[in-house]
Amino acid sequence: MxxxxxxxxxxxxxxxxxxxxxxxxxxxxxxxxxxxxxxxxxxxxxxxxxxxxxxxxxxxxxxxxxxxxxxxxxxxxxxxxxxxxxxxxxxxxxxxxxxxxxxxxxxxxxxxxxxxxxxxxxxxxxxxxxxxxxxxxxxxxxxxKGRMVGRTGARAGDRILVTGTIGDAALGLDVLTGGAVAGALMSDSAARDLLVSRYRMPQPRNALAQAVREHASAAMDVSDGLAGDLAKLCAASGVSAAVEVASVPLSAAAAGLIARNVVGVETLLAGGDDYEVLCTVPPAQSDGLIAAGRAVGVAVSVIGTIIAGPERPRFLDGQGQELALKRLSYSHF
Amino acid sequence: MxxxxxxxxxxxxxxxxxxxxxxxxxxxxxxxxxxxxxxxxxxxxxxxxxxxxxxxxxxxxxxxxxxxxxxxxxxxxxxxxxxxxxxxxxxxxxxxxxxxxxxxxxxxxxxxxxxxxxxxxxxxxxxxxxxxxxxxxxxxxxxxKGRMVGRTGARAGDRILVTGTIGDAALGLDVLTGGAVAGALMSDSAARDLLVSRYRMPQPRNALAQAVREHASAAMDVSDGLAGDLAKLCAASGVSAAVEVASVPLSAAAAGLIARNVVGVETLLAGGDDYEVLCTVPPAQSDGLIAAGRAVGVAVSVIGTIIAGPERPRFLDGQGQELALKRLSYSHF
Missing domain, CATH: 3.30.1330.10 (PurM-like, N-terminal domain)
Structure with missing residues (x-):
């Protein structure tokens, strides 16, 4: 220029x-x-x-x-x-x-x-x-020097943490394109606005960057879908993961749509455009990151644990049964 | 990625x-x-x-x-x-x-x-x-540290130097789009190929980067057209310039097209896509940059002099008369 x-x-x-x-x-x-x-x-x-x-x-x-x-x-x-x-x-x-x-x-x-x-x-x-x-x-x-948080440092036993809420942006896109969510929220403009805003205007967690550097063994942002992005992080680190789906943080709007069966949880887990921080943290340090989040007004949730092995991360329901996800993330091609 | x-x-x-x-x-x-x-x-x-x-x-x-x-x-x-x-x-x-x-x-x-x-x-x-x-x-x-060659250091008396040849890429584009040059070179496939190659595949002068850093008071690459780019450099430095058009280095193909009146010199001076280095050099150092070019097989030509004043650079013909350029460079809008 x-x-x-x-x-x-x-x-x-x-x-x-x-x-x-x-x-x-x-x-x-x-x-x-x-x-x-x-x-x-x-x-x-x-x-x-x-x-x-x-x-x-x-x-x-x-x-x-x-x-x-x-x-x-x-x-x-x-x-x-x-x-x-x-x-x-x-x-x-x-x-x-x-x-x-x-x-x-x-x-x-x-x-x-x-x-x-x-x-x-x-x-x-x-x-x-x-x-x-x-x-x-x-x-x-x-x-x-040498302190960038990569994707390769996750170790068995680390906790898996995520900031904010997951899936709202995918629902917001559905509202904007007149999908099932738009219909279900016809009379709830506040929920529609919140979801659309999450699609149009991500809230990057830069206020937490220093805390991520201090506590995380590996980290990435969730851009293509929590499930697919966690799979990438695990592959890069040579580990697997177990995620309790009930622990994945949802907005009230998203939780309501799930409860009414308007969308399935897969839409949220594979939806993309979240732009939240996904990271792994040694157990003793997860409280530190959660506290750092609280200090800047950002929810930080523990959603699972890193486990040894080469398997794709598993997403478990309340009964410990694995959910079969048909897709993990958004793909351009 | x-x-x-x-x-x-x-x-x-x-x-x-x-x-x-x-x-x-x-x-x-x-x-x-x-x-x-x-x-x-x-x-x-x-x-x-x-x-x-x-x-x-x-x-x-x-x-x-x-x-x-x-x-x-x-x-x-x-x-x-x-x-x-x-x-x-x-x-x-x-x-x-x-x-x-x-x-x-x-x-x-x-x-x-x-x-x-x-x-x-x-x-x-x-x-x-x-x-x-x-x-x-x-x-x-x-x-x-602190040694990037900018656009603001040109001073009155500096020589203006340019690498390689100017205008070939604009002529190459004319060949590819079936313009007057394509017709004039119908029977000269070697010239056509050279000009097209200059359009499609610039030859950046990275072999001269250290010499530019050692000798140049200001520099930029010629991407939008020599005339317009020199005007930008002069404006950034708060100086003017006098360029002898006869000294602007041309390929044999370009010189032939000019001699035959297929194109005017303005097409070359404002043509863009040259990706040659344009720089200003204190007089005592121009030989150093020319020698550095010779060492790596890149012609470096003196085309004019920086002069004081706020005027737009002037392009002078063999009689010292100023050419009126209708346009200086390619613009996207």
């Missing part, structure tokens, strides 16, 4: 108008350079990249401000799960048009989130596309 | 098959994590991001291997101009389909370039899109 006083192109003008105000970090060089600088600090730099595509990760009718927040927050969520403090991000924006009515709320919301999460815009690229709009963000965080 | 032994999704399978072999750096964590690590080294990290969109930056009929190389090389070119040594890249791939006939040559070529330029894949995201394919790359380089 570059901007100059000659306004040699409409692209430069667009960047100057909407995005230069977000480039508050000295390393962004005021967007006058093609490149940005992450200054040497003795910390490791954690890098994560996630893209959102219109019609795939968000709906064309979603408000531009929530699209902006979701695009950044899915990346902030990765940094939180890695125990990293946000350092900045670069943005690739593939636009069909440059209407102020879309770009203004998009840029304003992106700037608000960048400020509130301490993650300034460092640079980027704006391109035109004849197809669906797409926002690709690469975000950077800092951790003390 | 993540991959696990359960192959819980086709996306994971795709990543494992095509991209895991490219993730040779320890910081890539074998793509088993959502995040990658750029280890602390005492160097500053230079970050650059550029996307290529089907139908905009490359043609749908372009071979997948050259699309891959172009996507990476436009970013490597930025690192070269900043004086940075490549450290790795993350890839966002928005795919319509996952045909092996496209992905295999794409991934193989990307891996070859990653290896030959010393810039390994660190991570990424693969998403589906119903629209044009898009490849967004964020690349990282290292420079000694």
């Amino acid at each position: 570059t901007q100059d006083k000659y306004q040699t192109s409409a692209e430069d003008s667009l960047i100057a108008r909407y995005f230069k105000p977000l480039a508050t970090d000295p390393g962004a060089l005021g967007l006058v350079d093609d490149a940005a600088i992450l200054a040497s600090s003795g910390d490791d730099i954690v890098v994560t990249t996630d893209a959102v595509v219109e019609g795939v990760h968000y709906l064309a009718a979603d408000p531009p401000d929530t699209i902006a927040r979701k695009a950044l927050r899915v990346n902030l969520s990765d940094l939180a799960a890695k125990g990293a403090v946000p350092a900045g991000f670069v943005l690739t924006l593939a636009l069909r048009s440059k209407e102020d009515s879309w770009l203004r709320p998009f840029a304003d919301a992106l700037g608000e989130d960048a400020k509130s999460f301490g993650c300034p815009l460092l640079g980027g690229d704006t391109v035109s596309t004849p197809g669906p709009q797409m926002i690709s963000i690469t975000a950077f965080g800092r951790v003390p | 993540t991959q696990d032994k359960y192959q819980t999704s086709a996306e994971d399978s795709l990543i494992a098959r095509y991209f895991k072999p490219l993730a040779t750096d320890p910081g890539a964590l074998g793509l088993v994590d959502d995040a990658a690590i750029l280890a602390s080294s005492g160097d500053d990290i230079v970050v650059t991001t550029d996307a290529v969109v089907e139908g905009v930056h490359y043609l749908a009929a372009d071979p997948p291997d050259t699309i891959a190389r172009k996507a990476l090389r436009v970013n490597l070119s930025d690192l070269a101009a900043k004086g940075a040594v490549p450290a790795g890249f993350v890839l966002t791939l928005a795919l319509r389909s996952k045909e092996d006939s496209w992905l295999r040559p794409f991934a193989d070529a990307l891996g070859e370039d990653a290896k030959s330029f010393g810039c390994p894949l660190l991570g990424g995201d693969t998403v589906s899109t119903p629209g044009p394919q898009m490849i967004s790359i964020t690349a990282f380089g290292r420079v000694p």
